[in-house]
Amino acid sequence: xxxxxxxxxxxxxxxxxxxxxxxxxxxxxxxxxxxxxxxxxxxxxxxxxxxxxxxxxxxxxxxxxxxxxxxxxxxxxxxxxxxxxxxxxxxxxxxxxxxxxxxxxxxxxxxxxxxxxxxxxxxxxxxxxxxxxxxxxxxxxxxxxxxxxxxxxxxxxxxxxxxxxxxxxxxxxxxxxxxxxxxxxxxxxxxxxxxxxxxxxxxxxxxxxxxxxxxxxxxxxxxxxxxxxxxxxxxxxxxxxxxxxxxxxxxxxxxxxxxxxxxxxxxxxxxxxxxxxxxxxxxxxxxxxxxxxxxxxxxxxxxxxxxxxxxxxxxxxxxxxxxxxxxxxxxxxxxxxxxxxxxxxxxxxxxxxxxxxxxxxxxxxxxxxxxxxxxxxxxxxxxxxxxxxxxxxxxxxxxxxxxxxxxxxxxxxxxxxxxxxxxxxxxxxxxxxxxx
Ligand code: ZN
Numbered sequence: 001x002x003x004x005x006x007x008x009x010x011x012x013x014x015x016x017x018x019x020x021x022x023x024x025x026x027x028x029x030x031x032x033x034x035x036x037x038x039x040x041x042x043x044x045x046x047x048x049x050x051x052x053x054x055x056x057x058x059x060x061x062x063x064x065x066x067x068x069x070x071x072x073x074x075x076x077x078x079x080x081x082x083x084x085x086x087x088x089x090x091x092x093x094x095x096x097x098x099x100x101x102x103x104x105x106x107x108x109x110x111x112x113x114x115x116x117x118x119x120x121x122x123x124x125x126x127x128x129x130x131x132x133x134x135x136x137x138x139x140x141x142x143x144x145x146x147x148x149x150x151x152x153x154x155x156x157x158x159x160x161x162x163x164x165x166x167x168x169x170x171x172x173x174x175x176x177x178x179x180x181x182x183x184x185x186x187x188x189x190x191x192x193x194x195x196x197x198x199x200x201x202x203x204x205x206x207x208x209x210x211x212x213x214x215x216x217x218x219x220x221x222x223x224x225x226x227x228x229x230x231x232x233x234x235x236x237x238x239x240x241x242x243x244x245x246x247x248x249x250x251x252x253x254x255x256x257x258x259x260x261x262x263x264x265x266x267x268x269x270x271x272x273x274x275x276x277x278x279x280x281x282x283x284x285x286x287x288x289x290x291x292x293x294x295x296x297x298x299x300x301x302x303x304x305x306x307x308x309x310x311x312x313x314x315x316x317x318x319x320x321x322x323x324x325x326x327x328x329x330x331x332x333x334x335x336x337x338x339x340x341x342x343x344x345x346x347x348x349x350x351x352x353x354x355x356x357x358x359x360x361x362x363x364x365x366x367x368x369x370x371x372x373x374x375x376x377x378x379x380x381x382x383x384x385x386x387x388x389x390x391x392x393x394x395x396x397x398x399x400x401x402x403x404x405x406x407x408x409x410x411x412x413x414x415x416x417x418x419x420x421x422x423x424x425x426x427x428x429x430x431x432x433x434x435x436x
Contacts, residue, residue: 014209015340018201021047022254022339023331025197029092032131032188032225033057033069033166040187040200041169041223048207050223051172054165061235064228067131069164070098077111077138078154085148086138092190093327095157096137097129102157111153117142118326125327127192131228166232169223171207175215181353182247182310183207183219183346184297186226193334194315195324198254202342206250209347216354217245230297234306246271246353247310249298253342254334255323257316258285265291265302269309273406274352274416281415284345289317313346352416356406359399359423359432367396368431378425387414391422401435 024043030036041052059066075088075095086094096116106114114137116128122142130137136157169187183206185199200223207221224230234241247264248271261275267290279286293299295318301310315338323329370376370392379388394412395405405423409416426432 011340011344012337014205014343015336015338018205018339018343019334019336021201021204022193022197022334025200026191026193026331027092029072029088029190030188031070031097031129031190032228033067033164034071036190037167037187037225041167044169044200044204044223047204048171048211048221050169050221053168053170055168055232055236056165057163059166059232061228061232064231066166066228066232068161069166070159070161072099072157072159075099075138075157075159078156079149080151080153085144085153086140091125091327093125093127093139093192095159096135096139097127097190098131098161099136099157099159100134100161101159102136102155105152105154107152108148108150111148111155114138114155115140115145117145121322121326121328122146124323127190127325127327166225166228168225168229168233169221171221171223173207173211173215173219173221175218177217178243179217179245180220180243181217181350182222182244182301182308183250184222184224184230184247184301184310185250186229186297187223188225188229191327192325192329193331194252194255194329196251198334198339198342199251202253202339202346203250205343206346206350210350218243220244224297226297227300230300234300241306241308244308244310246274247301247308248275248346248349249296249301249310249312250346251296251312252314252316252318254339255315255321256335256338257321258287259345260287260289260314260317262289262295262298262312262314262317263291264298264309264311265304265307266309267291269311270353270356270404270406271309271311271349273410274349274356275311275313277406277410277416278345278349278352281409282345282348294318313349315342352406355416355420356404358401358404358435359395359427360401360435361396361399362431362433363396364400367393370429373429373431375425375429375431378428379422384418384421387418388422388425390414391419392426395419395423395426396431399432
């Protein structure tokens, strides 16, 4: 059995390391293009050998086009006394992401048309973007907004929108088979931790761990800007996506809430079964939701032309927590042990996929006599003996080449690791052969 899972201690160490990685990436001003993404991918290269790809502005990708590249070096609002009341240096969330440059004096009335706040959360700064519509703007706390005096304000955004490129990272790990497992995470959010530095950190550490293992599947990790990144990647790799047999969109993995698995559009893909079976049998609090055409990049992977078996494994889902897309999604909102727990759940689900095979019972006419084949010696003597024996009966009965070990686990309600252990013992007694 390929053993992907690491010891408890390694996982916990990884929790701290992932948290440190998030702290390193937190200040970068990421967007769907620009130097923030490049800086992020370069940091990840210290952990895994990511290939950084650049796709020029104007490149067509299905119904879309790579936009001009956005970069920003400074931004502020000054009052008439020359005091900076908002500074990009304090938080990159203060600037409407993808703002066009601006340098002028405006009345309070005009300024108000370009300020975004959260009246319900007066102490938080919202995160807002304007990728495909030219605009400039600032985000601030509602309480600061309320306190703005009638004055003339200097608004300054030192940004550029130029013919450049869209940057994404790709890391491919070659396994025994050409068949691939895709792990995709978005890298376009600025100083926001759960959405999505947690996804970046868990994906990077997962890749780091898998890179050291002997694997059945090949793995492809994508670190891409949301929406446009997956559309661009799919358009460049249209002919190769048939190799993707399973996939997960990794995001929202560092907060305290329970897990949520959003099924692939197919709804009954092996990844859907593996994720649900693992969460259920490990008694980890979770919720399963059916595919819906909004959320993250699973929207593109599961668009009808591709319909890939890609689910999305998060904790609290997209948009369903108050801190979502606000300054409160910060370093306090994510926890090292939650990141570690998420990493471990990903590893366990992949472990099921790596070990899921279909067998054929070589003694299908009535039950084989297990004692005389030494099976009880192979599975006896542990506190799992009874459950392993029960698992053996399930495996022998269902192994007609049509049911995988995961199918048997789901049907019997016996956890996959037990089914696998019992199948190994039956295989060693020449009672099973792998179904080709
Ligand atoms: Zn988001």
